[in-house]
Amino acid sequence: MKLLVTGGAGYIGSHAVQRLVRDGHEVTVVDSLVTGHRAAVDPSATLHELDLRDTPALTELMLATQPDAVLHFAALSIVGESVQQPLRYWDNNVGGAISLLSAMAAGGVERLIFSSTCSTYGEPERMPIREDAPQAPINTYGRTKLAVEGLIQDHAAARPGFSYAMLRYFNVAGCDRSGRLGEDHRPETHLVPIVLQAAAGLRDGVAIFGTDYDTPDGTCVRDYLHVDDLVAAHVCALERLRPGRGDALNLGVGRGYSVRELLAVAKRVTGVDFPVTEAPRRSGDVPVLYADPSRALVRLGWAPECSDLETILSSAWRWHQAHPEGYA
Numbered sequence: 001m002k003l004l005v006t007g008g009a010g011y012i013g014s015h016a017v018q019r020l021v022r023d024g025h026e027v028t029v030v031d032s033l034v035t036g037h038r039a040a041v042d043p044s045a046t047l048h049e050l051d052l053r054d055t056p057a058l059t060e061l062m063l064a065t066q067p068d069a070v071l072h073f074a075a076l077s078i079v080g081e082s083v084q085q086p087l088r089y090w091d092n093n094v095g096g097a098i099s100l101l102s103a104m105a106a107g108g109v110e111r112l113i114f115s116s117t118c119s120t121y122g123e124p125e126r127m128p129i130r131e132d133a134p135q136a137p138i139n140t141y142g143r144t145k146l147a148v149e150g151l152i153q154d155h156a157a158a159r160p161g162f163s164y165a166m167l168r169y170f171n172v173a174g175c176d177r178s179g180r181l182g183e184d185h186r187p188e189t190h191l192v193p194i195v196l197q198a199a200a201g202l203r204d205g206v207a208i209f210g211t212d213y214d215t216p217d218g219t220c221v222r223d224y225l226h227v228d229d230l231v232a233a234h235v236c237a238l239e240r241l242r243p244g245r246g247d248a249l250n251l252g253v254g255r256g257y258s259v260r261e262l263l264a265v266a267k268r269v270t271g272v273d274f275p276v277t278e279a280p281r282r283s284g285d286v287p288v289l290y291a292d293p294s295r296a297l298v299r300l301g302w303a304p305e306c307s308d309l310e311t312i313l314s315s316a317w318r319w320h321q322a323h324p325e326g327y328a
């Protein structure tokens with residue numbers, strides 16, 4: 001297939017591009033390189049350095065490349081930053097999606113895979129989270145993603161042949177098991193890369209944000225999914241797009257691990273007893289989040305294969321050791 005991938009230079013997008021290229025697809029990447037890395041883009045893909053909000057340029061590209069489908073990863077995704085800079089997040093995430101759908105409509109492109117998030121659920125009352133749980137995000141990032149979900153549904157309702165999958169990611173972690181790709185955010189806010197930077201001696205240690213939650217060991221519980229498993233779900237979703245049909249699917253493993261549990265595995269995998277301190281809660285953090293992934297398991301015929309914490313951490317550790325400076 002001919003595929004257009006937005007955000008293909010980012011952490012998840014670059015992993016997806018590599019897999020799609022290896023599967024024999026012809027991949028065009030659109031990335032502003034504001035948070036993405038040129039070096040992360042598979043050399044067999046064609047990179048266009050372009051802001052999604054540049055609708056004329058995006059439309060021209062859509063008409064020139066005539067993709068069979070679009071995978072839309074590009075977004076700003078740091079929760080704390082989103083609360084500080086709401087206009088930037090709404091403009092980039094929602095404005096970018098409006099521009100993308102306009103360009104797709106102009107180019108007659110009717111298939112879309114969208115990167116959504118469990119942040120759209122906010123603080124659910126019941127675990128595990130099913131797709132029909134109320135969506136009540138508690139931060140700007142989650143609200144922009146929920147707005148794009150609504151936008152896609154409205155767009156699809158007006159175009160009978162349109163098909164889409166909105167994939168709601170839980171905590172994506174780990175690195176490409178072939179060792180070429182990694183996770184490099186500036187600044188880094190995610191637990192797994194922070195822990196590995198501490199193990200590598202690049203940080204003084206790890207601060208646990210909150211040890212007084214109503215959870216078994218007092219720390220937050222999350223559902224960690226290996227990025228290779230996440231990408232595999234996208235491949236399945238792409239194969240299953242059908243005209244006039246749309247789906248929203250949770251992507252997680254269906255069980256949660258606490259911050260302390262993850263730290264213990266990280267110490268074992270790296271062999272480093274890095275310092276750990278207890279810090280106050282981080283604002284906006286929900287105590288417990290884990291998916292009920294059964295809809296994705298059934299509808300996609302997909303199942304996680306490498307999302308145990310050992311594999312997540314060892315794959316990321318390998319990349320962090322080989323690239324202490326990230327992609328720089």
Ligand code: UDP
Nearest residue numbers: 189190191192194207208209220259282285
């Ligand atoms: N966390 C932590 N210390 C850090 C970074 C994260 O204790 O330096 C915790 C955070 O409070 C959350 C969990 O680790 O409970 C996962 O955080 P991350 O930012 O990786 O993902 P999120 O769940 O916020 O999307």
